[in-house]
Amino acid sequence: MISQKSKYALRALLALARIAPGETMRIAAIAARETIPKKFLEQILLDLKRAGFVASRRGKHGGYLLLRSPEEIVFGDVLRLMEGPFVPLGCLSRGGNRPCTDCRDRALCAVRRVFAKVAAASDEILDGTTLSDLLADPKGGSAVASDASMGIARSISLVKM
Amino acid sequence: MISQKSKYALRALLALARIAPGETMRIAAIAARETIPKKFLEQILLDLKRAGFVASRRGKHGGYLLLRSPEEIVFGDVLRLMEGPFVPLGCLSRGGNRPCTDCRDRALCAVRRVFAKVAAASDEILDGTTLSDLLADPKGGSAVASDASMGIARSISLVKM
């Protein structure tokens, strides 16, 4: 389950993506517009700033602005910043293959292997979607085709183990 | 991130899948074999029992056994039992389309749409993997092909929105 913090971060970035390039938006304005607790949002924006997603200006006419263009702001990057590695198992940190501490036999590793697939499939979507995908087309979201019905998922190609 | 509880549940089921059909395995034995706190495992097994995955016998020579065959025990079902709906956003309960309470504008819905894809991709893997997949082939896990390298994910076909 994604945290409120991540959701707030994505919404704040989307709010900033909607203003004119070079302009700023105040924390209070973002908070009001997106229904986010202001003091909580402050911390989130600082995290986003330290990670280089946004910049800020102080004083009158201050506020926040995007530091990268919406095409360059990838969902997966934002989520990994806010949540730590977005993986279903602790031992599955991005690219890492270190065993879990309580992984004594093949059984757990088998479990791990399944969740590695889940993580890879999630990353594929999250790393293939940027802010601009959401701005451009309210129906779409990423380059991935989407025309099947809920229960009838068919195949995923090339999921890394 | 998957909970310890789910991991324990899957490991316990795998342990039961490895004994001869019709035989039982005691809680204490499962706990020792899989390094799971015994009293915690008790609760987990009760949940699994109420959901119809396992049955139990009391008294001497009692214990637990699988109620369904390993081919019929689907990862996704176990996880949804232990974790609630395995989706990245609260408003994405299985099949449901009810809006989030704080989903005021298109922006958040756009966020929601991306995570719907993630949920669908996860479900596809988790619902396509059974206990028997793990028992049969320690290298495999599900029917999904897996031969790409980590960073080079390519395409996912037919992810439901």
Add this chain to the structure above:
DNA sequence: GCATTTATCTACAAAATCTATAGACTATTA
């Protein structure tokens, strides 16, 4: 310079969730 505005920082607190433990109880078997 001074007041105002706005972001920055550190610490803390309330709430929820996760993980696990305790202990009394019930059913089964020998």
Add this chain to the structure above:
DNA sequence: TAATAGTCTATAGATTTTGTAGATAAATGC
């Protein structure tokens, strides 16, 4: 009827999440 093994309810400790408080620092306009 004693021993074994699952059942049930309550609770406690730890961690994480979510949010708040209050002081500080920088920029701007007058």
